[in-house]
Amino acid sequence: MGRAPCCDKANVKKGPWSPEEDAKLKAYIEHHGTGGNWIALPQKIGLKRCGKSCRLRWLNYLRPNIKHGGFSEEEDNIICSLYVSIGSRWSIIAAQLPGRTDNDIKNYWNTRLKKKLLGKQRKEQQIQARRVSNNQQKQDVKRENENLIAASEVINQVPYWSAEYSSLPLPVTDVSFQHYSLNNQTSLRNLMVNNKLEGIRFSNDHHHHQQQQQPPYTNACEIPSLSNQVFPTMVNHVAVVSDENNSVTYQPSNIFQGFENFPSDFCELVCVNSQQMDRSMEGFNYGKESVDVMSNGGSTNTTSTESTSWGDMNSLVYSPLVSDYEGCRQGNPRDVVVFEECNYFGMQMQ
DNA sequence: AAACTACACAACCGCAATAAT
DNA sequence: CATTATTGCGGTTGTGTAGTT
Structure with a gap:
């Protein structure tokens, strides 16, 4: 048996709100508040609307200080x-x-926004293609490999929470990513805290142990402050914690293979038949499916196969951060996810 | 001017989480 | 602890409008 409807659908008005309805709702809430019960609100006011509809109207349109349109570059x-x-x-x-x-x-x-982003990435892809034809790619790959090796060595030597770590000139794994700088780490950090994620540790316990040095956490939720740094993505590598000596190594990961060219994939996504995409992306659903399994208490029901093409985009862009973040939300952090290497990569659009 | 198309935005729906009983 | 009601969220659909043919 399903849940009872929240209101009598037959006697409820749907569709756009009239100015009169808006005025009634606004006036009532401004004088009396919501009373903590949206369902009862329309009856009190004399509105033939569902409580959910009233709530939505208030939150999205009527409440004070709402801005509409005119999104800034920032x-x-x-x-x-x-x-x-x-x-x-x-x-x-x-x-x-x-x-x-x-x-x-x-x-x-x-x-x-996504169209704007796509247009930009298409341009970058064209530039990249031209460079490939100039045999530039070989040099890039060589340099990238050198950088990754250097990064592995550096990361293994320096605790990620140290100031030294954040000042290291970490490599950028894909030239096209040089355009994407992390510009909002502090904001993301704050939002995690602001959204009641206290008690969450974003990197795995093994990793902390391996460093032989406890980070200066004041509580388990502390996320290293990484402001004003540019963080390369290492999404094509995964940190693996050895059971034997707790050492962390960075290995190429099939799970994230292809992510290193994220902007290109992003662009291609709209061009590829969605079914083909579903098949080709099966291996990339790791993060999202895991999330769903967890949130369903272990059931195997997943949403990834039900997604639209843009829903599939989620499995593409779900970085290890998300799996960890979700795992944390469920109070079940994953093991082989290293928040500080993989998350916090942002896009800066010019 | 009418028909058509694309776009932007408002609103709805269903589900999961949470609170109340 | 189980059940039911409510809230919050994200995906999707509906509607109005501007632009194009």
């Missing part, structure tokens, strides 16, 4: 950065943009 950057980092968690993203609603941001992303 807001664009924040939205893109967060989307790439945490996916379509619009409420969390909205919490970082005062006056913006999750609905507004969601609409803005779906109708404009």
Whole structure:
């Protein structure tokens, strides 16, 4: 048996709100508040509306200090950065943009921002293609490998929470990523805390142990402050903690293979048949499916196969951060996920 | 000017989480 | 602890409008 409906659907008005309805709702809430019960509210006011509808109308349109339209470049950057980092968690993203609603941001992303981003990435892809034809790629790959080796050595030597770590000139694994700098680490860090994620540790316990030195956490949720740094992504490598000596090594990962060319994939996504994409991306659903399994208490029901093509995008952009973040949300942090290497990569759009 | 199309935004729906009983 | 009600969230759909043919 399903749940009882929250209201009598037959006697409830749907569709756009009239100015009169808006005025009634606004006036009542401003004088009396919501009373903590949206379901009862429309009856009190005399509105033939569902309580959910009233709530939505108030939150998205009527409440004070709501901004509509006119997103700034800075807001664009924040939205893109967060989307790439945490996916379509619009409420969390909205919490970082005062006056913006999750609905507004969601609409803005779906109708404009992702297209803007795609256009940009298409250009970059063309540039990249030209360089490939000039045999430039070989040099890039060579340099990238050298950088990765250097990074592994550096990361193994320096605790990630030390100031020295954050000042290291870490390599950029893909030349095209040089355009994407991390510009909002502090914001992301704050939002994690602001969204009641206290008690969460974003990197695994093994990793801490391996460093033979406890980070200066004041509580388990402390995320290293990484502001004003540019963080390369290492999404094509995964940190693996050895059972024998707890050492951390960075190995190429099939799970994340292909992510290193994320901007290109992002662009291609809209060009590829969605079914082909589903098949080709099966191996990339790791993070999202795991999340769903966990959130369903272990059931095997997943949403990834039900996604739209842009839903599939989630499995593409779900970085290890997200799996860890989700795992943490469920109070079940994963083992082989290293938050500080993989997360916090943001996009800066020019 | 009418028909059509694309776009932006508002609103709805269903599900999961949370609170209340 | 189990059940039920409510809230919050994200995906999707509906509607109005501007632009194009």
